Amino acid sequence: MMKTKFTTPRIKVLLLALLLLFGKFYSQTHNGAVGINTTAPNANSVLDVVSGNNNKGMLIPRLTEAQRDAIIINKPTDDGLTIYNTTEDCFNYWSLTDNEWKSVCGQLGKAVFTIDCSSSKAMGSYVKGKELTNSHYLSISVNVTKLGNYTVSGTTSNGYNFYGTGVFLNTGIQTIQVLGQGTPQNIQTDTVALNANGTDVNCTPPISISVLSPAGTYTMACGSATVNGVYKVGTALTASNTITLPVNVSALGSYTITTNTVDGISFKGSGTFTATGNQNITLGGTGTPTSTSVKTITITSDSQGGVSTTCSVNVIVVIPKKNILHLGLETAYGYSAYTGPSRSLMDSPTNFGTTASSIVKYEGFNHISLGNSPSSTALQTALNNKPDIVIIGYNYTPNATDAGYIASYLNKKGVVIALTDDTASAQNLFRGIFSDPTISTAYGAGAGSVYALANSDDPILNGPFGDVRGKNWGEDASTTVSVSGLTSGFTPYSYAQPINSTTSRTGISGLRNTSLNFIWFGDGGFLSNENANGNQYSSNTIEPFVAPSSGGYFPVQKSAYGYAGNGYSTGGMQVQNSILFANMIAWAIKQAEFSGINTQ
Template sequence: MMKTTRTTIGVRIVVLAFLLIFGNLISQTHNGAVGINTTTPNPNSVLDVVSGNNNKGILIPRLNESQRDAMVINKPTDDGLTIYNTTEDCFNYWSLADDEWKSVCGQLGKSVFTIDCADSKAMGTYVKGKELTNSNYLRISVNVTKLGNYTISGTTANGYNFYGTGVFLNTGIQKIQIPGQGTPENIQTDTIEISANGGDVTCTPPVSVTVLSPAGTYTMSCGNAKVNGVYKVGTELTASNTITLPVNVSTMGSYTISTNTVDGISFSGSGTFTATGNQNVTLSGTGRPTSTSVKTITITSDSQGGVSTTCSVDVIVVIPKKTVLHIGLETAYGYSAFTGPSRNLMDSPSNFGTTATSVVKYEGFNHISLGNSPSSTALQNALNNKPDIVIIGYSYSPNTTEAGYIANYLNKKGVVIALTDDTGSAQNLFRSIFSDPTISASNGAGAGSVYALTNTNDPVLNGPFGDVRGKNWGEDASTTVSITGLSSEFVPFSYAQPINSSTARTGITGLRNSNLSFIWFGDGGFLSNGNANGNQANSNTIEPFVAPSSGGYFPVQKSAYGYGGNGYSAGGMQVQNSILFANMIAWAIKQAEFSGINTQ
């Protein structure tokens, strides 16, 4: 025991001696400067540290962000206090001037965020031997809780990877793109290993990519393509927003079909053809529509073999609600579109709605009525409120002053549909609207008259509810008004001569102004139908409007109409009043949305 004790004491003495000698060698003070591993410290430095073998560094205190923030700062004496922040992987120092910790990596430092794996996926198509392009990227959904820099990568073992850096300037949920690079080497499904700010991210299920075989040969049939789903401005496309595209495959292989981005939306699809012949491909949509304009989307395929690789389809976006001002007699016959089957036609979501099967993609109407006899002041005030559309029916008769108000509304890009059969009010309207005092109106044929529609390719005659070019419309119980003296600025829809009358008549009984948003037919009972359910009325000479409730108030022709004459038997004609009216409304909605009085 005594021998062991002496040996231990001796060792301690030797170690102490070496420390004293070593300390003298590595730490020397020269003019106030301390040097480590140097006998000549820099005179401008308080401490000069040298790595003797150039293989070591210096460590300063390492604290995470919580530990750093738990420190009690003595502001007058701690200015410049420095640590290494392990949370953001960067040096921090206390700034007295700014009264906060600063990061030498930049003021923002490293961001803090989480990745929503369920809303993150690889975009674009991946084909063996085909180098990735700008369309190949990871769309990552993140929830940022601290502003700052980010680095995100996605790796595979198949010849391609993803990498992106940037700065989050806002907190909250947002989507970012991480570009891809490289060339897929094998046909397989790859799991993307994601790393965010140096830490691994585990996604269940994982984000994956299917690498396809080289492309086959196929032709697209865009003329038969079907656009599915409902599209609204500012609303993110979902799984229901697709394009069903018929193709004819002549050589099997992979396919990559994509579109350009128009007003914020695009479509794409990929896969492998395992059989030749006719089949359908589904293109999935992404993005948010930024406007209600019709979007002509160009579709591009990677088909081999010299076939056409581009074509186009139109995507219709839902138009927001419009306000309609109704003027006319509100009776069971529905002379004003504020009541009766014509109102039901307008409000039917299968006709004008937001469903995938709605004929016109539209959010509906706000209906306002002035009744049949508004004062001039009431009319002026109502028009000054800028309704999107005005519909005039029997038996409203504007005087010269009121006709001037309506003309002024039209000149401000208002939309007017006028269905009138009073010669004085019709003449007032036309003289004001066309600025021509020589235009005149006169009474024509009576109840049950049938008028041929022109073959003009016009959106009212050939619209979403049917093509009525060369067909007919029917006069209700009164007398048709015809207009003469027009020289220009109009599209004629029908003339004054009924097909079932041999009495010669001249003039125009239906038209659209080619410069202003104005439609007119010379019959106040154009919309007449006393059946609340919209079924065909049992008369050959009155109530020409038909829109059965059993069909969702979809407009159809009246199959038996007209008095007998000029070779036609009584009730032997068909009239298209309801189809014409539905096309008028579809036209009016578009006019109001894209060039109307409230268009910004």
Template structure:
């Protein structure tokens, strides 16, 4: 009891002193109280005036932990106010929302840490050149409490960085802190970081090299090389670069950048130390968002009125496709499910994710229906929507089968058909073209050689070689030719062999101009019994060559063809494997961008 009485007296004395020194005046009008004023605002119960206009008012200052320890009487404490020193802002208790609110914003101040190792300065910095939107700090942060943030970066060289915003989610994320100002001196600057008013120490610190004014140079974009592998959803690394040849005529700095396309961009900056021809390496950043070929515009800061823009293409790896094979599963590779033709498809030299792969592609899922599937089995397999179908010797589709294949093609499926049976070819082409007048007949025999057209076409002139005006070779059986087609196709070869004097008419190879369909009239188009893919010694059979010693890369068969029409036996060259590799490259592209599973 004695302790309580003493405490009461001391408290009473403090209140009396506060009233005396603060010049409190109780007003009869509405009970208003004024501090340092004899006329408090009539609408206020407390009117505080700074006598010399040099003081403020302090309310209780609590950490967030201390604030949360208050035992809230919900209906009576509505509007209770404190200053939260943790978030550096006023808070009040809201009865309606049943929580503490911040007047700095609904979310209050965020809590986060900076990952210095993943933070860096972006853009080029040149003496006397004002910063633009391309000059910013890319700051990686780990947010543990959502809310407002302020990040700044300062230098002593005429430019700084400042950014503010709101973190709506916790976790790792990246913030762009824009720069402003103009670098004054050529030097390397250290950026001093502050996050929500707290200094951030990075070891090593974020540094920026300020360059001299730009030199004069021209770019050779036609000789630019895109390096590395690009995959959707995979961030670019140090291996993802563009090597750009330039010719420097006047020394100075350089800044070369690209626009951002589908999430990726490239840039380089530095100072030329010599004139003449040399290379600039542009480093990539970002993550590809699609498999489309990205045409990037390269822009330089070269002075002197030279061209400062050009373009380069970046190819992104295409995801795996499912291939349905129909035909004999033998060592000859008739349907590409076995043999050297399968090895060609599975070789990362040809179709892979390495920087040196001809086609940037993740590979195939292979499925086989064998040589003679039932119509029901075919329908089921096609309804499962394989990306690509390859047909080889000696599958013989009937009219029902042809209808299923035509329906699959009309749904944007991809079919490569290599057949040498007249009935099969007739059924297939009649079904696809909806034309009952199309007919098929037998033509040249084993060792027949057919001239390829000069059309600029992705099969005749593709990533594995330009075979326009060259030849393909018939295997051991007899070529099938079709007649009655008047439109809707790109001819690859006609019925007349170059090594035969017997007159023949029709088409022996074609691509449908509106559907994803290729046909050649030889079921043994891919034939080669050598497991290693090397050239088979016969000059009239097995025209396919893709040596394992070269990564199963397709090459021509150098000695082929039966004698006739002025040609000696084995004096011709045929390009079956190159044609097939180009077909597969085309099929992959069609399946990805215009296929049955294209979204």
């Protein structure tokens, strides 16, 4: 047999021939087009790549974002340079027009952000065997440093998980909701494993969720519920803002109690009943009040067994400060509440304040006084400045012009509390306010007269400082004025006939206008008490106002008042002037806030 010896040059020639043959088989060039795995490349393409078995793709250079940014761009020649960005999982190309790398993934690509574990939490109550709804989600706080798409998931080992995806259109700190799905299988505390854009997030401590047992059977006693804490517009609720809700449990189990959201705030509570019978549970508040309106909160429970599962409570929000214009003598007696115990009653946080125990939740007053005898021009200027409330006391005597200014102020929704005992000025006021020239006034009984109050349900007679329906008020040292000729548009509080007098008198000695914010009593010394500490003055016929400093100037009745007559002994009656006045101020604050001259 002949042996053939291949020399090196011959091997090179053979390899070259095979290479040419291989290239001809896998690639053909036609009119400048190169084809791979095709003999007929597309004439309009430079390169036409075909997957022979339709089971392969093509890879272009894969770079991280840092590696991409390290490329030194030659602007005139690199327009359209393309890479695959492994950081954002997207193709990028260099744009000469925009002078930057552009993403083809919706022009945004994958976002870059961090999760603030301390501000992230699970929302909703989780109960064994109860499928999750839209109220079950993770509230995740993130700090976005690069716009783009995000995917956040949270997993547990207890039959339910969380998943959310979206697009960050702004950088900075923001909160996203990652909805839950599934059904908790076991009663236990679950740890949520977070993942953000494919990367595990390790939170210390982790977000945890307590899965409760199925709901028990219980009834709520909303009528005995207590709303705790102070609520103020623009101030976020804290741990002190709660509702204490009495319940009566008849069958053990878990409970989940929620409320609707009203003007930015809501409440919720959950747990497990370990005993039957009467007990209290606490609902924690969240949110920020957006208005001073009284909020009727609807409470909904998950109680089983066909019992009522809804009821409601009212939440009171602190009302902002109001401007008070005082007209009257500035003496120790406190006739117009600019001085004396009547002023102390108004300024006491026990009565009107922002503490949890304040009777009326209110930020206080700005007091302005024009004294006893302001000019008509001064009065007009002061009223044009739109004070929220005007208080008139002894012995301010408005003439017809002044009465017209006050009537105009009332018609613009101003609030007036008038305590006057001069017939001419009272007549001016009533004729101007009621637009009736036939209204008349008259003097009646004198110092120590006691007048019965109406027994109607009214915010002045039955207000936050006490129920004085059917009780009395007392005339100070002067003579009571009564008004006659009124036919409609008012609520009478008292009439001209004292209970301790047999002399017949007609007319009205106290009233409230039903269409304007106007209250009147026919005694300029209605608030009189010269004791700075507000204690009861010793006389039975003068100074009927009582609000002791030892009680935070809380209003109380004067326990011994009135002259003898009509079966009553000297000092044998009780009068409620201070309680009436405190109820008037509470009413005036509410009117000024919700239906006043400065109401927005």
